[in-house]
Amino acid sequence: MILKRNFFIILLAFVFSFAACSEADRSTAITEERETDTVAEAEAKNEKSERTRNILFFGNSLTxxxxxxxxxxxxxxxxxKIDSLYLxxxxxxxxxxxETSAGGKSRINWLLKQPIDVFVLELGANDGLRGIDPSETYKNLQTIIQKVREKNPEAQIILAGMQIPPSMGQKYTNEFRNVFINLAEEENVALIPFLLEGVAGMPKLNQADGIHPTVEGQKILAENVWAVMEDMLKVPAVQ
Incomplete structure (x- = not known):
């Protein structure tokens, strides 16, 4: 009788011991799984933070x-400038x-095959020089912006404002300038008020054709762009 009782006690001890070991193993497995998930999430965040981001300048001869x-x-x-700042x-x-705005609208899909983090849209000047209806320029530029957002919802977008000489008539000149101002407001994108600020109409900063900037003129264009772009290039910290 005593022998049977001792055997029963030993059997119970074995069962409880096995159950405890199984629970410990299960707990360890869950912990390891959670740790693996945490490491994977951290690696994904680091990869996102450290990857090289793309800035696409989409424009005409000025670009x-x-x-x-x-x-x-x-x-x-x-x-x-970006390289000097190690960004x-x-x-x-x-x-x-x-390139015209219509040409850009036709070409943008091919360029959207790559991820875009910052998109600089510099089109419209050739529309103005050809006397294209500003409403058409507006629609084309708007379509380009919307296509970029469809593929890259988080992309920062900069619109380069442009102006033309009054030779086309003051009414047309005003309507053309307002294309960029109004579009930037409607689509909520950053605006460079006038890309050629400080260069247009300055013979020493333009080539013989009086339209395209010289080397020194391009440096001023870069500063005009950088003044708007600089704050966009801060890499977010990993949470």
Whole structure:
């Protein structure tokens, strides 16, 4: 009788011991799983924080640096400034000489295959020089902005304002200037009031055609852009 009781006690002890070990193993597995998830989340955040971000300059000959070397155009000068500050951004120059807002609208889809963190839209000048209806320019630029947002909802967008000489008539000149002011407000994007501020109409800062900036003129364009862009390039801290 005593032998049976002792055996029963030993059996119970074994069962409880096994259950305790199983619970401990289960607890350890859960803890390890949580730790793995935490590490994975931290790595994902670090990767997002540390990855190189893309700045796309989408424009015409002003962006392309017509008549100059590629590294003398203002997008390249922005890249130099970024590099000097050790910021994780790569500039992509998508400027095409002669581009209109309609041409840009047709071309933007191909460029949206890559992720965009900052988008600088510099189009419209050729529309003005050709006397295109400002309402058409407005619609084309608006479509480009909306397409960028559809693919890159978190992208920062900068619109480069443009003005034209009064040779087209004061009414047209005013309507054209207001395209950029009104569009920036409606689409809630940052505005460079006038990309060519300090350069337009200055012979020593423009090439022989009187339209395209010289090397020194491009430096001023870069400063005009940087004044608006600088605060956008702060990399958010990992939470």
């Amino acid at each position: 392309a640096g017509y008549g100059l070397e590629p590294d003398q155009a203002f997008p390249a000068l922005i890249q130099h 994780p951004y790569k500039v992509v120059n998508a400027g095409v000489s002669g």
